[in-house]
Amino acid sequence: MLITLTEENYLKAIYHLGQKSDKEISTNAIAEKIEAKASSVTDMLKKLADKKLISYRKYKGVTLTEKGRLTAVDIIRKHRLWEVFLVDKLNFSWDEVHEVAEQLEHIKSPKLINELDAYLDFPTHDPHGDPIPDKNGQIQRTDKITLSQAVINQTYICVGVIDSSSDFLKYLDKYNIGIGSEITVLEREEFDQSITIEIKGKTVVMSKIISTNIYVKKNI
Amino acid sequence: MLITLTEENYLKAIYHLGQKSDKEISTNAIAEKIEAKASSVTDMLKKLADKKLISYRKYKGVTLTEKGRLTAVDIIRKHRLWEVFLVDKLNFSWDEVHEVAEQLEHIKSPKLINELDAYLDFPTHDPHGDPIPDKNGQIQRTDKITLSQAVINQTYICVGVIDSSSDFLKYLDKYNIGIGSEITVLEREEFDQSITIEIKGKTVVMSKIISTNIYVKKNI
DNA sequence: ATATATTTTTAGACTAATCTAAATTTAGTT
DNA sequence: AACTAAATTTAGATTAGTCTAAAAATATAT
Ligand SMILES: [Mn+2]
Ligand SMILES: [Mn+2]
Ligand SMILES: [Mn+2]
Ligand SMILES: [Mn+2]
Numbered sequence: 001m002l003i004t005l006t007e008e009n010y011l012k013a014i015y016h017l018g019q020k021s022d023k024e025i026s027t028n029a030i031a032e033k034i035e036a037k038a039s040s041v042t043d044m045l046k047k048l049a050d051k052k053l054i055s056y057r058k059y060k061g062v063t064l065t066e067k068g069r070l071t072a073v074d075i076i077r078k079h080r081l082w083e084v085f086l087v088d089k090l091n092f093s094w095d096e097v098h099e100v101a102e103q104l105e106h107i108k109s110p111k112l113i114n115e116l117d118a119y120l121d122f123p124t125h126d127p128h129g130d131p132i133p134d135k136n137g138q139i140q141r142t143d144k145i146t147l148s149q150a151v152i153n154q155t156y157i158c159v160g161v162i163d164s165s166s167d168f169l170k171y172l173d174k175y176n177i178g179i180g181s182e183i184t185v186l187e188r189e190e191f192d193q194s195i196t197i198e199i200k201g202k203t204v205v206m207s208k209i210i211s212t213n214i215y216v217k218k219n220i
Numbered sequence: 221m222l223i224t225l226t227e228e229n230y231l232k233a234i235y236h237l238g239q240k241s242d243k244e245i246s247t248n249a250i251a252e253k254i255e256a257k258a259s260s261v262t263d264m265l266k267k268l269a270d271k272k273l274i275s276y277r278k279y280k281g282v283t284l285t286e287k288g289r290l291t292a293v294d295i296i297r298k299h300r301l302w303e304v305f306l307v308d309k310l311n312f313s314w315d316e317v318h319e320v321a322e323q324l325e326h327i328k329s330p331k332l333i334n335e336l337d338a339y340l341d342f343p344t345h346d347p348h349g350d351p352i353p354d355k356n357g358q359i360q361r362t363d364k365i366t367l368s369q370a371v372i373n374q375t376y377i378c379v380g381v382i383d384s385s386s387d388f389l390k391y392l393d394k395y396n397i398g399i400g401s402e403i404t405v406l407e408r409e410e411f412d413q414s415i416t417i418e419i420k421g422k423t424v425v426m427s428k429i430i431s432t433n434i435y436v437k438k439n440i
Numbered sequence: 441a442t443a444t445a446t447t448t449t450t451a452g453a454c455t456a457a458t459c460t461a462a463a464t465t466t467a468g469t470t
Numbered sequence: 471a472a473c474t475a476a477a478t479t480t481a482g483a484t485t486a487g488t489c490t491a492a493a494a495a496t497a498t499a500t
Contacts, residue, residue: 006457027478040458042479047456059465059478090335100329107327109320115310226487247448260488262449267486279448279495446497454489464479470472 001051005106008075010044014064015072024061070137077133079105080126081116087127094127095169129160129179148211155184156216163213176200221271225326228295230264231273234284235292244281290357297353299325300346301336307347314347315389349380349399368431375404376436383433396420
């Protein structure tokens with residue numbers, strides 16, 4: 001049974017929502033993510049359940065089946081490989097790739113994606129630091145914390161971002177923060193949890209909302 | 221007014237049919253090409269006419285408006301650039317690219333296609349020898365004849381194919397015939413119009429249906 | 441010129457994906 | 471336990487794209 005583009009987008013949304021909690025995903029949460037009405041979501045959930053892509057308990061919520069998870073992860077693999085292609089080969093910046101990758105992720109051709117993977121030299125992470133699932137749907141998890149959880153006077157490496165919006169990425173560009181950047185936390189203001197960091201020799205004051213959207217790991 | 225994927229495919233079909241004759245394109249011809257019923261085509265023709273993409277005279281047929289022609293040519297440009305990408309960068313053979321390009325041609329991103337064009341070094345022809353329209357919809361026409369029209373004892377260069385089906389292209393591969401190949405016509409059998417050619421030192425007998433699907437130009 | 445065949449359009453129906461409005465279920469609060 | 475608020479589902483309608491069957495227009499042949 002073939003999966004439509006719309007169904008693929010629902011599976012991806014459910015997958016991403018599932019990353020944030022172990023509970024069943026609610027109709028409203030999906031509706032918000034997909035930008036559709038809850039009634040439309042209910043209709044789609046029935047279809048996905050018929051196709052054994054999700055387990056659906058009326059009024060309770062949904063979880064992906066293994067089949068559904070593999071389908072979602074395959075789309076995410078394609079999305080992230082295309083983002084690498086756009087940045088590495090076609091001079092896109094990391095804030096320009098997402099919309100195009102949203103289209104390219106639905107192209108159906110196993111050979112295309114495997115050849116692309118090889119052509120890009122089997123990248124492990126996309127331009128935003130997110131891991132690229134392998135052919136079997138395995139995802140390499142690295143332990144990382146948000147910059148808001150960082151310890152004073154410790155140096156970290158930026159390994160990813162949570163918010164991938166163009167506005168946020170442009171903010172990071174402005175302060176020369178990118179994947180691989182060395183960041184030292186100098187001070188934390190207890191009142192609003194803003195932090196002062198050192199990045200490329202300059203100090204930058206950063207609100208908590210910013211620092212919670214940046215992933216870092218200790219610089220060993 | 222945005223154009224749907226389906227509308228794009230109709231415009232492309234009408235464009236290609238229009239290349240073969242100066243007359244208006246019939247509903248049935250479009251139906252055959254799109255592989256849909258004539259009644260479905262009629263419905264779509266009304267939509268395309270509403271959007272000023274075609275001129276439609278009931279019971280008479282259609283022609284593309286300038287707006288429609290430019291839209292069609294833009295899709296063909298994308299299709300052919302993607303075909304070059306697949307062959308030049310991703311190890312696809314010329315008989316494998318068409319189906320994937322049919323999907324990729326609908327991706328909407330001017331930056332993507334312009335960067336791809338530059339990345340491929342501004343190719344002028346696709347893997348089947350078809351010209352790639354430029355950004356302004358201009359198409360470079362080269363004078364070429366079909367191999368069936370070739371003169372005995374003259375050497376030609378293969379510059380394209382008419383049929384791009386996998387079966388036909390594999391036949392050409394079998395006899396080492398590709399874009400750029402030198403072909404000398406040795407003999408023509410008047411009975412069935414089959415020809416004997418020399419290609420890479422070997423002689424090959426070829427039926428008229430094959431030779432009418434190969435474009436050549438004189439080797440000057 | 442009339443009958444027949446072909447082509448094209450219209451009428452009515454179907455599926456996928458969406459919506460609004462109403463009904464139902466669940467959760468929260470006295 | 472009963473009431474209210476929030477979340478979810480159902481009912482019915484809409485749009486894009488398709489189909490079959492029937493009607494209308496055009497082309498062909500006697
Ligand atoms: Mn993305
Ligand atoms: Mn990404
Ligand atoms: Mn093609
Ligand atoms: Mn081609």
